[in-house]
Amino acid sequence: MKTVGQRHKVSRRSVLKAGGSLVLLGSEAISGFPAVHAQAPKVLRYLGTAVNQSADIAKKVKEDTGITIEYIPVTTDDVTRRVITQPNSYDVVDTEYFSLKKLIPSGNLLAMDGKRIKNFDKITPVFSKGELPNGKKIGDQGTAPKKVMFLEGQNSSKFAKSPTQWATLIPTVYNADTLGIRPDLIKRPIGNWKELLNPEFKGKAAILNIPSIGIMDAAMVVESMGEYKYPDKGNMTKPEIDRTMKVLTDAKKAGQFRAFWKDFNESVNLMASGETVIQSMWSPAVTAVKSKGIACVYQPLAEGYRAWAAGFALSKGIKGTAKADLAYEFINWFLDGWAGAYLNRQGYYSAVLETAKANMEPYEWAFWMEGKAAEKDIKAPDGTLLEKAGSKRDGGSYDERMGAVACWNAVMDENDYMVKKWNEFIAA
């Protein structure tokens, strides 16, 4: 027994020793040699939704600038919540323009100095002036970016009416949303928003269950039915909210909706399984359905699109620190073209068009941005086939799609009342 015990003791010790030296080795390997690397590691904490946080982009940033991006993926609602309640838990936030009405008064964001952004003047006029590069004015109902993009001064919390040096958000990605349809199951042309509530599609329609966006889609439907013309769909009065919700509630009670969706994947599944044939949808979701070999069209409609836009803001917690320099470096990199091309290839639009163009093949640019038939097969950034040669993008060119924007995602002045009405609608 004694020998066994001793043997055990010896072996346990040697194991501990070996383990200990491994831990030492490991810690050295991980921490490196602090004496040599005097500089602090270049790390940026990036708060945003998972959809926008691509591993490819993080990898490329690291290669080009040495900055390590630490993604903090949360839902759209949680982005807003964190900016307001935990401003020191991130360095850079990727949020939507419509949230700014809530975020700016909280004082937790740092105005961005346009002079430090290399391509500041090249950002598409869709943001700065609300018009296309060719000068055509686009719809500005709702929280159009030009209304909230600039502040009156560095420390101001008032939105400027015209461009200034101080930006609230530097745009990253934006798009024009419409209804997705299954042409193989509908078997006829769809041209208007009112088709969403057409009894022909009873039990086969869906709308998204994010109140501020869902009600705008509903407003597009109401206008399309000729029931009412809103002065501003993105900022309804109480009677207008009541009217819109009544249309939705009546449709719900009549069994028009198969489901409401809140999550990107839910919308893909509803459409791919044929549970729905017409629904509110996001562009990459349509792409996801198509990549399963199922016919799905992101249908352009006569009344136009509901647009949205997202951008970067800085946390006030990094004011005047080395992190702020890093953040500017990262944002400058982002506008420099590689990321823009990457986003354009997913069917989104990028903020600085000319740098993105320089990073795309001419046939890719022609397909995605000019609405021309694809010369070659169109592939997603990860190499999966999206469109065969010869096909065209739904809705056509950048100018056709962005030029037909009718309204922008918004937070209404009567948001509080609207949320209450939305809860009533769900309970109806």
Add this chain to the structure above:
Amino acid sequence: MMERGLPAWAQALPLAVVFVVFFIVPLLLTLMVSFWNYNEYEILPDFTARNYLEAFEGCAERLLAAPPELCTTLKTYLTTLRIAVVAWLITLLLGFAIAYFLAFHVHSSSMQIVLFLVCTIPFWTSNVIRMISWIPLLGRNGLINQALQQLHLIKQPLEWLLFSEFAVVLAFVHLYTLFMIVPIFNSMMRIDRALIEAARDCGASGWQTLANVVIPLSKPGIVIGSIFVLTIVMGDFVTIGVMGGQQIASVGKMINTQMGALQFPPAAAHAVILLATVLLVIWGLTRLVDIRKEL
């Protein structure tokens, strides 16, 4: 007494600390915030009944109106309660039957463990994947509809299989029957087998033994299982959302929507009301059985 008491207190301390920090304090904060005021982007310290009043705004008038109708809040609570009760009844029946089988018909303990593991299968995948995989089964073009159509039992696919209260209850039963099985099984294993033999010797039939011996002695397990199932289902918003196609209102969903709109005080008020409702149910259940005495 003190000397013996001290180590006992020390032993209870870690749990007490965890309990206070992660349960009592957040609960008190919720209660506090439910009386605060709010605007678009911040919550304002205050003492106002606004959130509670607005929760039940118009309820009285609409109830007294002709024809009487329920306001959103009452309707939502009733839906939540109805779903919870149906899910509870089914999980209770199923859970009791399975626990009975495991306790009285499976004699080897290794077999009991194997069968218990089988019962945990619903928890082997993540919630999201589990929810998504119901579509190919229950959907319009799903397996069940296809099978029924091929058997010529139905002509049109059954729409109510998915995105309905049926689907919600099904998912709850699928998930939470285990929470009923475990405590009931535990109670049943503690029943002295001699009592059952005695009942038989005295001429009781199988049903009589069940009703007069097994059920009364399994009561603590039944009550504990019921508390598990009712509390989980009453607060749920994920399962109801996904299986109900987001078309069925639940109190949890309502709170979730309000939190999404940064309306923390009314969300807190609803959380407090929900908590009170659930506590009332639990109080009712514990009136039936004195759990502490039984354990």
